[in-house]
Amino acid sequence: MIEYLGPIASVLFISGAVSQAFKCYKDGHARDISHGLIWPLLVGFVFMGIHVLRTVGWDTPLMMSFILQAASISIIAKYKLKERSKRTQKFLR
DSSP states (O other): OOGHHHHHHHHHHHHHHHHHHHHHHHHHTTSSSOOHHHHHHHHHHHHHHHHHHHHHHOOHHHHHHHHHHOOOOOOOOOHSSSSSOOHHHHHHH
């Protein structure tokens, strides 16, 4: 049973990160998300990916999880740093 905790946690992390990244993309901004959440998460995912590579090696499901999470947090960080212009936002809706 304990061996299923990692994949379950990974799916939960991914679902949260992807849904928030989609919301930021749709809204064109990340005003309601603090820098205190974005940057530690992004750095943590990168560090954990490096740690797993050095200790476990390439574990495809685990590494794909880290890559997808880091990509999602990067999208959120992009919209936190630079909001989409109003003109582009009207075009996308």
